[in-house]
Amino acid sequence: MRSLWLGFGLCAVALGCVLAVSSAAQEWKELKGDHFIIYYVGDDRFANEVLREAERYYRQISVDLGYERYSNFWQWEKRAKIYIYPTQEDFLKETGRQGWSHGFANFDTREILSYAWKDQFLESLLPHEITHLIFRDYVGFKGEIPxxxxxxxxxxxxxxxxxxxxxxxxxxxxxxxxxxxxxxxxxxxxxxxxxxxxxxxxxxxxxxxxxxxxxxxxxxxxxxxxxxxxxxxxxxxxxxxxxxxxxxxxxxxxxxxxxxxxxxx
Ligand SMILES: [Zn+2]
Structure with a gap:
């Protein structure tokens, strides 16, 4: 029974929280796609995989949520940024998050911050946080959204x-x-x-x-x-x-x- 519950964790979206990504501590490499820019340290292969999957999820989620006609909103300088810290320790230290956090989305800056968390990054965290960003773009902050x-x-x-x-x-x-x-x-x-x-x-x-x-x-x-x-x-x-x-x-x-x-x- 216990195993069924895995993956139902608190994702703690950063509602209205302004967070500046510390660039001083990391030498970020950059990988650009149509709707995303990936910032990462080290492993090129993982970053490429993240970009490919992010673009694929973006298309799918946009269709599911009827967001397609707005998709130009995320292009060029409005692309979403995904920061992949090398380890959870780096991620927690640089973002000041709680020890249980694996990543989060920041609506104000259209950013996803996480670390090279291979188990669940591509299958779980990435589509989850992209959905939060798209959904909030779509519904805004004024309505009573539970x-x-x-x-x-x-x-x-x-x-x-x-x-x-x-x-x-x-x-x-x-x-x-x-x-x-x-x-x-x-x-x-x-x-x-x-x-x-x-x-x-x-x-x-x-x-x-x-x-x-x-x-x-x-x-x-x-x-x-x-x-x-x-x-x-x-x-x-x-x-x-x-x-x-x-x-x-x-x-x-x-x-x-x-x-x-x-x-x-
Ligand atoms: Zn969430």
């Missing part, structure tokens, strides 16, 4: 995560240890210190996005996000997007739970 939606989308774009979520969510519901949707929306998980709460938060977030996209379609999901961006409350955005199906957070919770519990397996 953190579960932000983290749900970011995880949904990690290859492999959907299958893990689908295989786990039913037992979470049956155990009755998860959050109610109201609590999930109101809790500030960044202040939670219980590992189990953090894991529950992340898995439920991913499962809700999976339900909305798979059961009600990507176009509706994009429309729902757009309503939030334009200032509607959660309930208003649901009612507007799914007028005959999901008219409130309560109805979303009921239908999502039924969908999970009725799924085979």
């Amino acid at each position: 953190l579960w939606l932000d983290e749900g989308v970011a995880q949904w774009e990690e290859p492999g995560k959907r299958a893990i979520v689908r295989g786990t969510m039913k037992s979470v519901l049956r155990s009755r240890k998860g959050f109610s949707l109201k609590d999930l929306t109101e809790v500030d998980i960044r202040n939670a210190n219980l590992e189990q709460s953090v894991q529950m938060f992340y898995i439920q977030a991913a499962s809700l996005v999976d339900f909305l996209v798979e059961e009600h379609g990507a176009d509706n999901f994009i429309s729902f996000c757009r309503q939030l961006r334009d200032g509607k409350s959660l309930n208003e955005a649901l009612r507007f997007t799914y007028p005959t199906k999901i008219r409130s957070l309560n109805e979303l919770e009921e239908q999502w739970k039924r969908y999970i519990l009725d799924a085979p397996g």
Whole structure:
């Protein structure tokens, strides 16, 4: 059971945090693509792989989120920057992050900072943080966007995560240890210190996005996000997007739970 939970960690997006990348301590090499510039130390091969995968994820995520027509926003001097520190120790020291952090995205500067963390960098961290950047570009900061939606989308774009979520969510519901949707929306998980709460938060977030996209379609999901961006409350955005199906957070919770519990397996 324990292994199922791996990968549901706190990603701690740097909301509104201005962070200057220290260039003095590192001799950065630079690798440029259409939408990304990779800054790295050492291994050229890994940097090339990161660039190739970043561009591929960018295209896929843009299509998924209906962002394609805006893709010119990330070109030339507006390219996103990815800093790859040589070790986690360097990364933590230079960015001042907590010991558990493997990387994060900075919205203000359109940067992703991490280190050459080979296990999960390409499959997990990279698509996750690129999604955060694209999603925030898309929905902005003015609307009432719950953190579960932000983290749900970011995880949904990690290859492999959907299958893990689908295989786990039913037992979470049956155990009755998860959050109610109201609590999930109101809790500030960044202040939670219980590992189990953090894991529950992340898995439920991913499962809700999976339900909305798979059961009600990507176009509706994009429309729902757009309503939030334009200032509607959660309930208003649901009612507007799914007028005959999901008219409130309560109805979303009921239908999502039924969908999970009725799924085979
Ligand atoms: Zn995240």
